[in-house]
Each structure stands twice: as structure tokens, then as C-alpha cells.
Amino acid sequence: MRIFLLCSLLFSYLLAQTYSDSAFSANGEVKYKNFTSFDYVNPNAPKGGHIKQYALGSYDSFYDFLLKGTSAKGLSLLYDTLMVRSFDEPSSQYGLVAKQVQRAEDNTFVIFHLDENAHFNNGKEVTAFDVEFSFNTIARGENPSMVRYYADVKEVIVVDKYTVRFNFHNPNNRELALILGDLPILPKHYYENTILSENPLKLPLGSGPYKIESFEAGRSVTYRRIDNYWAKNHKTRVGYFNFDKITFDYYKDDAVALEAFKSGRYDYREESSAKNWAVGYEGIALKNQDIQKIELLHSLPSGMQGFVFNLRKNVFKDRRVREALGLAFDFEWSNKNLFFNQYSRTKSFFDNSEFASVGIPLGAELAILEPYRSKLPPEVFTQSFSLPKSKGDGNNRENLKKAQALLKDAGFIIKNGKLYPPTTQSNTKEQPFTFELLLVSPAMERVAIPFQKNLQTLGITMKIRIVDVSQYINQLRQFDYDMIVSVFPQSLSPGNEQAFFWGSKAADSAGSYNYIGIQNEVVDALIAKIIQAKDYQELLNSTRALDRVLLWEHYVIPHFHTKTFRVAFWDFLEHPAITPIYNVGFETWWVNPSKLEKLQMKYPSLRR
Incomplete structure (x- = not known):
């Protein structure tokens, strides 16, 4: 007792x-x-309707x-x-x-x-x-x-x-x-x-608002709303989950998927392609405003999309080589000729947020970096990081000259128009600098081809290979690639996920997101400081320090981003007056049945 x-x-x-x-x-x-409910919902949103969305590949x-x-x-x-x-x-x-x-x-x-x-x-x-x-x-x-x-x-x-x-x-x-x-x-x-x-296709059971009603393995899956969902009147769920049914149909190709959307095969689409957004939706439905296109401003960190080096490959281990290849990507030309000037260049792993590093490190951020000075590129302390720029006229000569100088400094030589890496104990055979860019999105090929041509000027051969989603995922999990295009999304409060992206322990662990293969003790130390930050200011300084180191190591060739959600939908879908700043909030949208009925008369494919 x-x-x-x-x-x-x-x-x-x-x-x-x-x-x-x-x-x-x-x-x-x-x-x-x-x-009683969040500000960005409609507490009185009507329930009902069967909406369709799309996915690429298979499952x-x-x-x-x-x-x-x-x-x-x-x-x-x-x-x-x-x-x-x-x-x-x-x-x-x-x-x-x-x-x-x-x-x-x-x-x-x-x-x-x-x-x-x-x-x-x-x-x-x-x-x-x-x-x-x-x-x-x-x-x-x-x-x-x-x-x-x-x-x-x-x-x-x-x-x-x-x-x-x-x-x-x-x-x-x-x-x-x-x-x-x-x-x-x-x-x-x-x-x-x-x-x-x-038994990965065992029908799941949860306590959430939907259950799987039916599926066709790899091709579609339909979810039905639970009528007696235990939390349907919970203050965090009011205004959410208004559709009776949600079906995801799978498409092998995004171009085919876009045409399917325009014909009414599915109802809602968040657009990632600048070209599609500019010219891809043209047609009767858009002209008649039966399809709506809206851009919603958001305050999300952009994260980092870019050409990603696999440091497990010897040819990419030298920082000078990675920097040289970055000089061959002409963003200004691509933005003008491919993207209709819709994008901003991504200059930070935490762009569009206060966690992005700026200028040179000062004060508390400098104090965090100082113990590692001897292990970091000197530019970390002396220069503000910037990306190469061009006039956008297709003449990238000055940047390519800088790239040639970096490659020469790294021991590369030109023979018969081909670039050869320096001979080492692990590289005794003379093989020209050749690598493969592995892609899953055909739309990204048009971004890669101008980059490929600039690399050819340097004597580098970049082969482009496009594979399906399943094969791509398997190769990612095994780190079986030279270079990929990837996105490293960032949360609103950086923390444990940084170890997934950049931590040494993740570098050799199959299935991790350390696609780059970073094994850098300074990066590990900065990740630990982020995770263990005692307050917001320490988190801010530690994250900026990490960002600065990642940038100066040239682990990726940064791409671009937009500060809006680009959303297209058929006009029977409606949404609350307030859009949350960190999410489209599609879970709070609903069907207007009278609008749907009128549209179904014009477009039979909208009938479910």
C-alpha cells in the first residue's frame, strides 16, 4: 500500500x-x-457530390x-x-x-x-x-x-x-x-x-472521415465519406470533408491527364507547369468560364527544387565540378522562353521564408559557424551567396568560361572536344565525362535539354532517361542514379526532417531522402542545433547557418519557384471566402449541385 x-x-x-x-x-x-471552427472554413458548407482528382503513374x-x-x-x-x-x-x-x-x-x-x-x-x-x-x-x-x-x-x-x-x-x-x-x-x-x-492492398481501417469504397489496383481508388464519422462536429473538423465521394484516377502521362481534365474526366487540378498554365487550358470550357483558373498567394517556404548531384558518384565529389555544372544552367533564358517569365530563381533551401540566409553571417549566426571555419569553404564567411545570371538571350558564354576555369582547376582536360576527369588510383581508364539525368516527368525534359546543350559546350555528355513512376521510386530508394530532379520541401518550422534530407546517417540508408549522399560533419552539427534549438531565435540562426553551408557546397543546381498556388477547377466547385496562407485547403471545398447539373447538361463526362 x-x-x-x-x-x-x-x-x-x-x-x-x-x-x-x-x-x-x-x-x-x-x-x-x-x-467553434477555423477561420478559413465555411461552417455551413453543404455536403454531397462525387468529385474526381488525378494522380500520375500507378500504385x-x-x-x-x-x-x-x-x-x-x-x-x-x-x-x-x-x-x-x-x-x-x-x-x-x-x-x-x-x-x-x-x-x-x-x-x-x-x-x-x-x-x-x-x-x-x-x-x-x-x-x-x-x-x-x-x-x-x-x-x-x-x-x-x-x-x-x-x-x-x-x-x-x-x-x-x-x-x-x-x-x-x-x-x-x-x-x-x-x-x-x-x-x-x-x-x-x-x-x-x-x-x-x-498484403499491401489489404483494405485499410481507420477512424478518419472516409473509407475506401472501391478500387482498381494501380488505376483508380474511390473514397466514401463516413456518415457517422465520430468527429464530424468536432471544432477542428467543422467545414471539412464535404464531398460524399472522392475518386483518384491514374494517368501515365501528365499531358494526357491535362486533356482529360479539359474534357471533364476529373474536376480539380493544381498546376505545376508554367507552360500548361499559360497556354495548356485553352478551349471552349475555359472560354465559357466553365473551367476556372485562379492563383492563390501563399506564405509557404519554397523549399528547393533543382538538378541534384549524387555524391556517391566519384565525378561529383569535387565542389568545383558541381559549381561548374551549375554555371551551365541558364535560368534567365529558360524563364523567358519556357516558363513565360512566371518563375523566380530559388536562391535558398528556405526561400520565401525568414529562414533563408542573406548577406554574410553576422552576430549569433556567425558564432554558430565560427567553430567550423577550417572545415567550410572560405566564401561562407566572406561572400553573400549568389547564383549565376545571364542576359537571357541564349548566349551564356561568360558563365561557361567560368565553368571551364573551375574544371581546369579541378584537373579536367579537353581532348578532341571531350572533357576528361583527372586520372586517379580509382580512375585509371581514360573515360570522357559522361553522366545520366534520370527523370520521371516528361515535362522536365524541356528544362533539361538546354542545360544538356550547354554541358556539351564544356565537353560533358549528359544523357537523359525518362522512366515510369514505379521504376523511378525504386531507383531513388537504392540511390541508383547519377543526377535527378528533386524537390526538398520545407516546413514552417524546420526540425527533424533536416536529418532526413542532409544527415550522414541517412546517406547510406535505403529509402531515405538524402538523395545527394551528403556526409558532412558540419552539416550534421548544424542539423543537431536546429533540432535542439531552445527558442525561435536560435532556430532561426541555426537554420540560416545550415542554408548557407548547403548553398556554398553546391549540392544542387537550384531551379525556380512561384509564390502562388495555381489551381484549375470546374465551376461547380466552390470554396470558402478566406484561403489559408499555408495550404489551398481543398478539404474545405464543396459542390454546388445546381451548377453541377447545368454543366453536366453541356459536358456529359462530368456525370458520375
Whole structure:
């Protein structure tokens, strides 16, 4: 009895050393206190309608946390998470399956108290045992990327049926509570005797707003809204999930997909191609305003898209070589002739955010970098990073001359118009500088071809190969490529994902996002500082320092970005008056049935 009493007193003392609320933010206070719905929804949005969206390629799995396979679109509709994020705040979460969260003042643990009303879509209630099972399945499963993502979580403990506690290895990881809040909840009773990697198309069961109604493996998947969804009146769900059915149809080619959209085969499209946006939607439906095109300003960090070097290949290990190849990409010409001047050059891994480095490092940022001065390019401390520019007239001569000088300095020589790398112990045969650019999007080929021609001027042969989505994903997972085009998206509050992108431990781990193969102790140290930042200012300075190092190492040849969402849709779709600044918010749109009926008379393909 005395031992039990002492344990109870100790547990009560530990709980006293916590922050307790139904919402929290990593960077200050939450926006929404006493609220009934988020500002960017229509609480009275009508329910109904069957809408179609599109996806490219194919799929062979309903589980996006597995190491193998290509997962279907829309799977997030199936599962609730412990907490949910708002679309108009950078780093706030509000309770969903967890009605309350307690965070230790010293960040050594977090406790989630579950909503007793939460239940899966077969009627069984959600318990702490399901949360424990979900964590062990996802965070301790076969996918090394997931294992690393949750590595700072020491253990999960079921306190009681509706209370679950996570203890942390690393109390300096300020993002852990947010990461756990995003955890999708799987039903233990449904999955515990299933080896999902052997049955990846087993119909999923969740507690979310939709279930899979039907599918044709690799070609389409249809989700149906749950009428008795347990959280349909929850304040974080009001105004969301208004469509009765959502179908994703798969297309092998984006050009074919665009034509299908224009003919009414599907209803909504976020456009990534500047050429398509400028001229691709022309036709009767657009002329009659039956198709709407809108651009929505956003405040999202651009992230980094670019030509990505694979440093596992010897020819790209020299920084001078990477810089030289970057000089051969003529953005100004491409923007003018290919993109209708719609894009801005991406100058930072955190462009369009205050995390982007500017000028030369000063003050606290300089203090962070100073201990690593001898291990960094000297330009990090003396120059403001800038990308090469041209007049956009197709004459990139000055930049190519600089590239030739860099390659010569790196020991490369020209023979009969071909560039040859320096002879080393690992490279005793004379082979000209040749590499392959692996692409999955045919639309990117037109960006690559002018780059290819400029490289030919330098004596470098770049072969271009386009493969289908499944093959591309498999080659990415095995790092089987010389160069790719990739995107490294950035969150509104940089943290653990940086280790996925640039960390040494991820470089040799199949399935990681360290496509570049970076193994740099300074980068590792800066990632640790970001993850362990004690406050927002330290996070800001550490992220800017990392950005500066990544840029000066010339790990990628930066591409371009736009500061708007480019959205095309058939005119029977409607959306709230307020668009959130961090998301299109398509989950809050709805169908206008009278508009749909009129359009279906004109375009029979819109009938479902």
C-alpha cells in the first residue's frame, strides 16, 4: 500500500511539472482559443457530390509507411491523428483523438489523454493500446526513414485505457510532441495479426472521415465519406470533408491527364507547369468560364527544387565540378522562353521564408559557424551567396568560361572536344565525362535539354532517361542514379526532417531522402542545433547557418519557384471566402449541385 501511495504521489508530482492544454504551438501561442471552427472554413458548407482528382503513374499499396511499394493517393483521408494542424499557423496543433496533451516543462515526455468518443469506422473505440500499436508499427517498423524520424522517442507507455505517455531520449528535440501529434492511429485489433508488407492492398481501417469504397489496383481508388464519422462536429473538423465521394484516377502521362481534365474526366487540378498554365487550358470550357483558373498567394517556404548531384558518384565529389555544372544552367533564358517569365530563381533551401540566409553571417549566426571555419569553404564567411545570371538571350558564354576555369582547376582536360576527369588510383581508364539525368516527368525534359546543350559546350555528355513512376521510386530508394530532379520541401518550422534530407546517417540508408549522399560533419552539427534549438531565435540562426553551408557546397543546381498556388477547377466547385496562407485547403471545398447539373447538361463526362 505504501509503495502504491508513493508511486501515485510521484506520478502526481511529475504531472505537476507539465504544460496541459488541448492545443499547443512550437513557436509561441496558438491562434485559436475558444473557437467553434477555423477561420478559413465555411461552417455551413453543404455536403454531397462525387468529385474526381488525378494522380500520375500507378500504385500497389494502401500503406505509405512501408518501405516498399507505391502508395495510393488520398490515404490521409482514412486516419485520424492525435492532433491536427491549422492551415493558417506555422506550427500549432489542436486536439482531435487526443482531447488534451501534457508536455513536460523539461521536454522529457509528453502525455496524450484520448477522447473517449473516438472510435474506428467499424464501431470499436480508439484506446491507448491502439496508439501504442500505431507507434510501434510505424516508428519501429521496417522503414528506416520512419525509424530515424522517431528515433528520439525512448518508449511509449500505456498509462490507462485513454492515456498514453511517450518518454524522450533527447529532451532538446523541441519538435517531438508535434511529431507525435501527427501520428496516424491504426486499429490494433484489425492489424495486429497482419504482415502488411505481404498484403499491401489489404483494405485499410481507420477512424478518419472516409473509407475506401472501391478500387482498381494501380488505376483508380474511390473514397466514401463516413456518415457517422465520430468527429464530424468536432471544432477542428467543422467545414471539412464535404464531398460524399472522392475518386483518384491514374494517368501515365501528365499531358494526357491535362486533356482529360479539359474534357471533364476529373474536376480539380493544381498546376505545376508554367507552360500548361499559360497556354495548356485553352478551349471552349475555359472560354465559357466553365473551367476556372485562379492563383492563390501563399506564405509557404519554397523549399528547393533543382538538378541534384549524387555524391556517391566519384565525378561529383569535387565542389568545383558541381559549381561548374551549375554555371551551365541558364535560368534567365529558360524563364523567358519556357516558363513565360512566371518563375523566380530559388536562391535558398528556405526561400520565401525568414529562414533563408542573406548577406554574410553576422552576430549569433556567425558564432554558430565560427567553430567550423577550417572545415567550410572560405566564401561562407566572406561572400553573400549568389547564383549565376545571364542576359537571357541564349548566349551564356561568360558563365561557361567560368565553368571551364573551375574544371581546369579541378584537373579536367579537353581532348578532341571531350572533357576528361583527372586520372586517379580509382580512375585509371581514360573515360570522357559522361553522366545520366534520370527523370520521371516528361515535362522536365524541356528544362533539361538546354542545360544538356550547354554541358556539351564544356565537353560533358549528359544523357537523359525518362522512366515510369514505379521504376523511378525504386531507383531513388537504392540511390541508383547519377543526377535527378528533386524537390526538398520545407516546413514552417524546420526540425527533424533536416536529418532526413542532409544527415550522414541517412546517406547510406535505403529509402531515405538524402538523395545527394551528403556526409558532412558540419552539416550534421548544424542539423543537431536546429533540432535542439531552445527558442525561435536560435532556430532561426541555426537554420540560416545550415542554408548557407548547403548553398556554398553546391549540392544542387537550384531551379525556380512561384509564390502562388495555381489551381484549375470546374465551376461547380466552390470554396470558402478566406484561403489559408499555408495550404489551398481543398478539404474545405464543396459542390454546388445546381451548377453541377447545368454543366453536366453541356459536358456529359462530368456525370458520375
